[in-house]
Amino acid sequence: MLLSACSSRNAPAPVVTLSEAKTFKQFKELGNAAEYQVEKGDTLFSIAWYSGNDYKDLARINKLSAPYAIYPGQVLKLRESNKNVRKNVTKETGKTSKIKANQPVDRPKKQAYGESKTVQKSTTDIPKNPKPVSSGSDFPPQVTEWIWPAKGKVIGQFSLSEQGNKGIDIANSPGTPILASAVGKVVYTGNALRGFGNLIIIKHTDAYLTAYAHNRKILVKEQDWVRPGQQIAEMGSSGTSQTMLHFEIRYKGKSVDPLRFLPNQP
Template identity: 45%
Template sequence: MMKITAPVILVMLVTLVTGCISSRDFVSVERKFSKEQMPSGFHRVSKGETLFSIAWRYGLDVRQLANANSISKPYTIYPGQKIDIDFEPKPVALAKRPTVEKTSKQPVTNKVRPKVKPKNSHKPPMKTVRATSADWKWPLNGRLIGRFSTKKPVNKGIDIAGSLGESVLAAAAGTVVYAGRGLRGYGNLVIVKHNDTYLSAYAHTSRIVVSEQDVVKAGQKIAEIGSTGTDKVKLHFEIRKNGKPVDPLNHLPKHPG
């Protein structure tokens, strides 16, 4: 009986020891994929990407991203460049009010002099150019089939139904800062910068008819509706404020339909 079981016991011991040694190098599927999904803190620039598209991908303000990487306007980057995306956002520094130095000391007096209000002392506030609700236009006159949502399933914009090849219009005046297919899940994508605060995006288009750095007017054709990067013909439209997605319906006028 011992002669029969001894080889079996020996095989079991060898298998156990080998398994313990090999387990040191074994990586489970869950661990492997969790490691791959962990952000490295840097983004490696690929051909066709712009700093705006990278900021869009990670939901960052392009100005803060540029500042963190010491990139000045016009934000030129090159393939292979490492972009730090794991930085501590710094608030925009407010300009200090200039101080007026006194050239001479006034004599001290006990007399109380009434304050005389100078004429036309009240100045109207300076007008700032910004994309408000009144400035936005619908990029497509179609049926609303998807709304903005921060809950699962998350939708960072709205989805509008349309016919293949139908014109996609700029929702407000601005400059094209990205035109390509480098962002996963967006298909053919156009991003327009309206000012330092607002950007808008037009995804899944079948054809882009503008180029980067083109200045566009509100209502100008920038692309044609399609189904690139999705399973149906539609326009996915987003508005970002300081890099963060906001509900386009809070900025657009009443739906034309």
């Protein structure tokens, strides 16, 4: 039986929720894997999220077209082959880029939770207007600063337990602005991942993704570039019983504690 994300992007996809232990065990090593064998309940969207990929990249690599039907036992490639990467590099690097790798970042406006903080020290900063900065990639090699994605009270902490919270939950009133936590490209908007409600996923580097769940209204579209502090949504209660933002950071498909990256609350 074919499993897909449904022909309509507005209908919930038949995927298990993040809180289920089997799912976390099943996907927690995907960030380093080259292939994945589809199991019952999987969709291309869920596989892309857990493996740290853009679902459109997985569709292209595996020659899948909408509605991205997949089936149990099918083996999907999670990474592009070196041969294809070299071909793309040859085509895309005919001209020298005018973007300097060490171009400084414009400091974002001061946030409610204080100044941004550096999470990785390097001489390579994120360009002011993100464009391809290295051969074969649209993304800078790292994130140099993160900001809080919303004002509010942290009501849910990150947990490493199998059924624990894979991010943090921030509560506030309906309509509270949801902000991009770092520079990046929107790679997903929709509600095809059950348990997240209206969801936004932003890709910041080839390794980092962030997720913003339970939104009332989404203000960006897929393939948009966003700046730190740019409003991307309004806080809501879609997919949950309480008005809040569920925020996650994933590194190579693995959940990490957002509080390790965000500046301290004042």
